[in-house]
Amino acid sequence: MNVSQLLQFVDRLVVERTGKHLDDVQRAVVEGTWQRQTYDDIAQKCHVTKNYVGDVGAELWQLLSEILGEDIKKSNFCSSLERVYIESSDNSNIYNINGSNNNFCPTQISNQLCPINKLKESEINTQSTSHYHDLTVAPQIINFYARESEVKTLYNSISNDNTRLISVLGLSGIGKTTLVKRFVDLNLQEFEVIIWTSLKFPKSLELLVNDLLNACKQEAKQTIDDKLKQLLDIFRDKKCLIILDDVHNIFIPGQFAGQYKSEYQDYQNLFAMIAETEHQSNVILISQEQCAEMECLDEELYPIKCLELSDLDDVAILKSTGLKDEDCWLKLINLYEGNPVYLKSIAILIKKIFDGEVAEFLAENSLIITKDMQYNFHQLFKRISPIEQQLVLELSKFEQPVSREYLRQSLDLSSMDLINGLQSLQQRYVVRKIKEDKILFKLSSVFQEYVKNCCLNLQP
Template identity: 65%
Template sequence: MNVNEVVTFVDKIVFEKTGKHLDDVQAAVVQGTWERRTYDDIAQEFNVTKNHVGDIGAELWQLLSQALNEDIKKTNFRSTLERIYIKSSPHSLNVYHIHGNNNNFYHPQTLNHPNKETQETNINTQPKSNNHDLTLAPQIINFHNRETELQTLFHWILNQNAHLISILGLSGIGKTTLIKRFIDLHQQKFDAIVWRSLKSPQSLDLLLDDLLKHHKLDSLPTINDKLKQLFDLLTNKKCLIILDDLQNIFIPHQFAGKYQPEYQDYQTLFKMIIETHHQSSFILISQEQCPEMECLDEELYPIKFLELSGLDSPEILNNTGLKNEDSWLTLINLYQGNLFYLKSISILINKNYDGQIADFLAENTLHITNQMQSHFQETFHNLSPQEQQIVLELSKFENPISREELRQSLNLSSVDFNNGLQSLQQRYLITKIKEDKILFKLSPVFQEYVRTCC
């Protein structure tokens, strides 16, 4: 029984008793107690007093004692849950069953008088794999160094019940792979999982038909009817729905995050996901932010976003055929740890340099392959005219520059300049650096493309 399963189990009990999920400090008390850490350690991590953590712990132990019919304290919390786990089995009549990754809490009054109906109900409430539609999800061959991100997703989705999560970053950075890995680890915790790609977008009406095709009981003529049935489903079941390549429903040649007219209804869906009470989660995978992800107070809205940067581990070049392992990290840093860039440049180095990275690096050139050029050409073409001007000007500077310096060299109104600068950050093509003053720079590989090809 690992710590994630413990936190999930306790969260379920607390939700059944109070109607609320564990908050961050409560989850930390459960995790810290399981790991045999002191209240003082937990308090320092969350910048609260030891007494506050102790009070939260006391409330949790009292609640768990009532729910589990056990005298639970900090000192016996781990041993008690381990004992419950060991005693549980598919044929036992114990009150609390913990089967692998699927934790189920049963009320004592039900299990004191077991019968066939109860056992059938138990079986029918298990997650059913035929409700997991992952035909459009990618297969993962390698997964590297995203353990922190996986833990974050687990906490958001399974502890905090975050309704809307965006996974954001440049193409090739590993967004889709991260989410598929999360699903592979935790798919039995969901009643239903659906993965859909918007690479070739469909209208919201057709998407709803698709999502409801296994559940729709009646003819639903309007989008509002379909939305109501979808949210009934999201409320009654723990569902996980993934929409990949979300950026394709936005208008090209304009600022980031503006919906194409035929996909404007998606905005209604996302707002409903945020504002409606349910127990499910949507994950949006995108190269640019949508307006619904912008929030000044996360406490008011159950939304989260995770911005991915490149990887910096030499092991990502394993099995590429490249030589000179002592130079692998240099190559990775040169191409920002972006797996798409690294795959493309690795093929070139194998073909032209017989895999000798040292020979390639000796030329001291940030080479842009044909595959990268095609990708960046589409990226640049989809920018608004204002963004293109900013990118072309910014590409002239070797070092990061301030907003004021950049503005002076452009013939743009203040509104167009600021909107363009914000939009490029939302596309992850420009990085903001906080030093004595705020500075901006282009993504280095994209900058090299702009310099040489635009």
């Protein structure tokens, strides 16, 4: 029994009893206990307090004790669950989860005494003969906040509408990858094939397709066209979910958003094929920039969808950070635009410099850009085009939104460059369009603070 089988097994037990899947901290407790980690080790990994992990563990052991009809605790969890797993996988027994006595019943009287709820290894192990799930490079999600509606949107788009191509978009750190992984964790059994791959270090389309075919136990044909047809046949025959993370890395830095590098231009063929051809599978693109296919295709005519993630405004983001002054948390969240990565970075700073006192930090009346934020913004500023840099530098001078007409007067840009530059900055989620009496544009406040302090002396 490996840790993946254990997590599936415990999750199944809990779902049968409560109707709810294990949450991220519960999963971490199960996995950590199996690996003989202390609560302190698990707490550090989850970025929560040791006491919180202990409370979650105690509640979980109590629940499992009720389900299994025996005393489960941290010290005997591994041995007890392994024994129960083996017994429940035995063809001579059927395990009674919903019954009142919570015991094992012999097969010959199971129809009379026990509900038919078999927990066989083939049902628990996602790597069964009919399913192939490769989540090797997918992140483990410990904390998940306030994106339930977006998870539901993903589910409806895929399961109900059979949307074949979905882009999940937003600024770095806003939670795109976390959202998609949460959806995958909750819907593992909905797909025969799940493959998660990252384009952080991009590969050619042919190598990517080779990897997908190999994962599906298909011998790749000679030409890329034949390989794409092979892949499409698999998409027709099986219910597949393919996740491509960090898609923006196949786009050219220093130019407007979403323009392909020459060596990755043929990715357009893959995305167009997925959107335009009939099949039963789904592909999710996770990116900081929109690809051209999604911009050009009409969602009313093609089964595609763009899911753009907005800021979070839930104080639960800060629950496990150890910060004080909870009544000030929402103000801190708004200051850093509800970006989980920004908030994690600033929470570390507040704990180290202000002993976790949020009110004292806010009394500084200054939007502090941490070293981690500076690094990320530096990479972003280098990535945008010279025209966008001009626009960003100009917009950073104003606390209030400004009009397109004002920008045209203050910058030596043609109408085409100005309009394309504003569109590109919106596609990168650093400029927002605001509708008042007329259309205005506003730079992201956190990015604006970085630009004001680090970039105003730069010449694009």
